[in-house]
Amino acid sequence: MDLSDNSQGSEEENYGVKFVDEKEEIASLLATVPALKDLFHLHYKVGEGSFSSVFLATLKLSNGSKKFAIKHLIPTCHPTRIQRELNCLKQIGGKDHVAGLELCLRNSGSVVFVMPFMRHDKFPEYVQNMTVSEIKDYMRALLTALRRVHQFSIIHRDIKPSNFLYDRSNKRYLLVDFGLAERYKKDANKTGIVKPPIPIPDPVKRKREMENSRVSLNTLKKSEEKCYCFGKSRVCSLCLVRPVQTAPRAGTPGFRAPEVLLKYPAQTPAIDIWASGVIMLSILSGSQPFFRSPDDCTALAEIVTLFGSDKMHQCARKLGKKITIAEDIPPVDIINLCKKLRRRGKNLQDLNLTSEEESLDRKFPAEAFDLLSKLMEVDHRLRITAAQALNHPFLKL
Structure with a gap:
C-alpha cells in the first residue's frame, strides 16, 4: 500500500473517530441537561470555540421544521462570564441583526443557551467575489448590529467574520457570540475615555x-x-518598583486594535470598529485572513508596515506608551495594495492591466476606501463610530 492509500485510510479513520466523539458528546449533553432531551432533537455540531460548543437542534413539537442553535458552555466557565453573555442576549438580541435568546437551561454546572438557527455561508467562499452593492449591504448590517450593541454600553470584543453570520442567498445577517463582551463605562467628563483605577500596592x-x-x-x-x-x-x-499595568487583551489575533496590542487599559467600543475595518479590508483585498500575526509584537509590526512608523509613534505617545521601530517606514497606499492582492493567482500576461485597474476602480469606489480609512484609524479617539459610519457616503441610503 502506497503513501496515498495510507493517507486516505487515515482521513477516513479520523472522520469516523470524530463522528463517534460527536455522538458521544451529544449523548453526554442530553444526559447532563435532561430537559434538552424532552424538547429537542440534537443532530450534529455546527461550531466550536474555546469556551463552548454549538449544536444544530430541531424542536420535537414542530416535527423538525423549527431549527435552533444549542450553545453548551463548558462547565469551567466563570459564572460572571455566563451571566454577562446571558444579559447581552436578553437585553440586546433579537433586533438589528443581533442574535437573540429563546431559552436558557441549567442543570448543576452545565448551562445551555437556545438560540434561533441561521444557515450561513463561510467567509472564504464569498470574500473574493462580492459586488459593491453586496459589500454595502454587508457592512451596513455589521455596523447596524454594532451600533445597537454600543448603545447598551457593551463592547463585543471579538468581531470577526465567523461571529458575523451571513446567509448570502437570503441576505440575512446575525452577530453572535458575546462570550467576551464587557460593559463600557464612560467617564464623567464625557470624553468617552475610561480612567483606569489607581493600583494600590501591597x-x-x-x-x-x-x-x-x-x-x-x-x-x-x-x-x-x-x-x-x-x-x-x-x-x-x-x-x-512600578506596579504592573494590566489591560484587557481578549479577541482574536489579527483583529485586535492598536490600543489593545499596546495594552492600553481604558479601552472603548472603538476596538469593535477597528475589527470591522479589518473585515472590510479583507473584502477589498480579497485576502482572508489579512493579518497573520502569531503574537502581539508581530501584529504591531504588520500595522506599522501598513500605516507607517510615524503614525504608530504618534498613536503610542497619545496612549502614554513608547515603541521602538528600527527604521522609518512609510505608509502603504492601501488602494494599490488591494488591487495587487486581488490580482494574485491570475495570469498577468493574459490581462490588460489598464482595463483591470479600471474595473477595480469601478468595483470599489473611492468612498469605500475612505470609509475603510476611518474604520481603521490607528488613534481610537479619532476612529469613526458605528452610527457615524452608517451616515458615510459609501453606506448612506
Missing part, C-alpha cells in the same frame, strides 16, 4: 521591592524623577 511587597532595588522613599516621591532606561539593555530602579 505595603510589604512594595517595601521589599524598594529594598531590592535600593531606591529610597524620598527618591520615589520626587516628581521630577524620570525614567531613562527606554531603549537601553537594562531596566532602571524606578521602573522596577
Whole structure:
C-alpha cells in the first residue's frame, strides 16, 4: 500500500473517530441537561470555540421544521462570564441583526443557551467575489448590529467574520457570540475615555521591592524623577518598583486594535470598529485572513508596515506608551495594495492591466476606501463610530 492509500485510510479513520466523539458528546449533553432531551432533537455540531460548543437542534413539537442553535458552555466557565453573555442576549438580541435568546437551561454546572438557527455561508467562499452593492449591504448590517450593541454600553470584543453570520442567498445577517463582551463605562467628563483605577500596592511587597532595588522613599516621591532606561539593555530602579499595568487583551489575533496590542487599559467600543475595518479590508483585498500575526509584537509590526512608523509613534505617545521601530517606514497606499492582492493567482500576461485597474476602480469606489480609512484609524479617539459610519457616503441610503 502506497503513501496515498495510507493517507486516505487515515482521513477516513479520523472522520469516523470524530463522528463517534460527536455522538458521544451529544449523548453526554442530553444526559447532563435532561430537559434538552424532552424538547429537542440534537443532530450534529455546527461550531466550536474555546469556551463552548454549538449544536444544530430541531424542536420535537414542530416535527423538525423549527431549527435552533444549542450553545453548551463548558462547565469551567466563570459564572460572571455566563451571566454577562446571558444579559447581552436578553437585553440586546433579537433586533438589528443581533442574535437573540429563546431559552436558557441549567442543570448543576452545565448551562445551555437556545438560540434561533441561521444557515450561513463561510467567509472564504464569498470574500473574493462580492459586488459593491453586496459589500454595502454587508457592512451596513455589521455596523447596524454594532451600533445597537454600543448603545447598551457593551463592547463585543471579538468581531470577526465567523461571529458575523451571513446567509448570502437570503441576505440575512446575525452577530453572535458575546462570550467576551464587557460593559463600557464612560467617564464623567464625557470624553468617552475610561480612567483606569489607581493600583494600590501591597505595603510589604512594595517595601521589599524598594529594598531590592535600593531606591529610597524620598527618591520615589520626587516628581521630577524620570525614567531613562527606554531603549537601553537594562531596566532602571524606578521602573522596577512600578506596579504592573494590566489591560484587557481578549479577541482574536489579527483583529485586535492598536490600543489593545499596546495594552492600553481604558479601552472603548472603538476596538469593535477597528475589527470591522479589518473585515472590510479583507473584502477589498480579497485576502482572508489579512493579518497573520502569531503574537502581539508581530501584529504591531504588520500595522506599522501598513500605516507607517510615524503614525504608530504618534498613536503610542497619545496612549502614554513608547515603541521602538528600527527604521522609518512609510505608509502603504492601501488602494494599490488591494488591487495587487486581488490580482494574485491570475495570469498577468493574459490581462490588460489598464482595463483591470479600471474595473477595480469601478468595483470599489473611492468612498469605500475612505470609509475603510476611518474604520481603521490607528488613534481610537479619532476612529469613526458605528452610527457615524452608517451616515458615510459609501453606506448612506
